[in-house]
Amino acid sequence: xxxxxxxxxxxxxxxxxxxxxxxxxxxxxxxxxxxxxxxxxxxxxxxxxxxxxxxxxxxxxxxxxxxxxxxxxxxxxxxxxxxxxxxxxxxxxxxxxxxxxxxxxxxxxxxxxxxxxxxx
Amino acid sequence: xxxxxxxxxxxxxxxxxxxxxxxxxxxxxxxxxxxxxxxxxxxxxxxxxxxxxxxxxxxxxxxxxxxxxxxxxxxxxxxxxxxxxxxxxxxxxxxxxxxxxxxxxxxxxxxxxxxxxxxx
Numbered sequence: 001x002x003x004x005x006x007x008x009x010x011x012x013x014x015x016x017x018x019x020x021x022x023x024x025x026x027x028x029x030x031x032x033x034x035x036x037x038x039x040x041x042x043x044x045x046x047x048x049x050x051x052x053x054x055x056x057x058x059x060x061x062x063x064x065x066x067x068x069x070x071x072x073x074x075x076x077x078x079x080x081x082x083x084x085x086x087x088x089x090x091x092x093x094x095x096x097x098x099x100x101x102x103x104x105x106x107x108x109x110x111x112x113x114x115x116x117x118x119x120x
Numbered sequence: 121x122x123x124x125x126x127x128x129x130x131x132x133x134x135x136x137x138x139x140x141x142x143x144x145x146x147x148x149x150x151x152x153x154x155x156x157x158x159x160x161x162x163x164x165x166x167x168x169x170x171x172x173x174x175x176x177x178x179x180x181x182x183x184x185x186x187x188x189x190x191x192x193x194x195x196x197x198x199x200x201x202x203x204x205x206x207x208x209x210x211x212x213x214x215x216x217x218x219x220x221x222x223x224x225x226x227x228x229x230x231x232x233x234x235x236x237x238x239x240x
Contacts, residue, residue: 003196004189004190008193024171026217031171049145051151063122068123069124071124073127076125097217
């Protein structure tokens with residue numbers, strides 16, 4: 001059964017930060033939504049490019065050679081191997097697309113790692 | 121050089137309908153923008169799932185067993201093998217994500233086929 005996904009409705013279904021939820025499969029990737037607030041951890045994904053699309057709010061992605069600002073209605077692809085640190089002064093709501101194998105903390109496993117993602 | 125992509129700005133760079141433009145690479149896929157108006161052709165993609173995210177307007181996707189309505193701020197994944205017919209009564213602006221191998225007309229090659237996609 002193919003269903004239309006309303007971004008605002010899905011984002012209204014959960015509260016926690018830094019814990020992406022899966023909403024769809026797309027080839028070898030998942031489409032996810034997440035709410036971000038505060039500072040994450042520096043990490044990279046060795047073999048996976050990662051798309052961030054900001055649905056609401058303003059996201060800063062720090063890179064080793066500068067900062068990227070991703071505002072509402074903007075997107076960015078962080079290529080594999082590039083260290084990045086997402087930072088959200090206020091809550092940001094994002095759509096993420098990345099391979100099913102992607103761990104949220106990339107090359108690290110720590111207390112921020114979400115081992116098993118939930119579907120909503 | 122990693123750059124933030126503003127959806128409205130990219131969509132302002134071209135006019136034609138049914139001719140997707142590439143804005144980014146994401147693993148084995150392209151991220152594209154397209155403007156749609158009128159009725160396309162029934163087609164399917166045998167090996168590729170396709171994501172439609174409506175940035176502006178209202179898209180109807182006819183399936184053999186019913187119609188899907190995809191409004192502004194909504195997305196849908198059309199799984200591989202599923203015949204579909206996009207229809208836009210008024211102009212619709214969409215973000216598309218699909219494998220680099222995907223032909224816009226899927227299993228068909230006809231006058232609507234765009235053989236070489238342009239980057240914007």
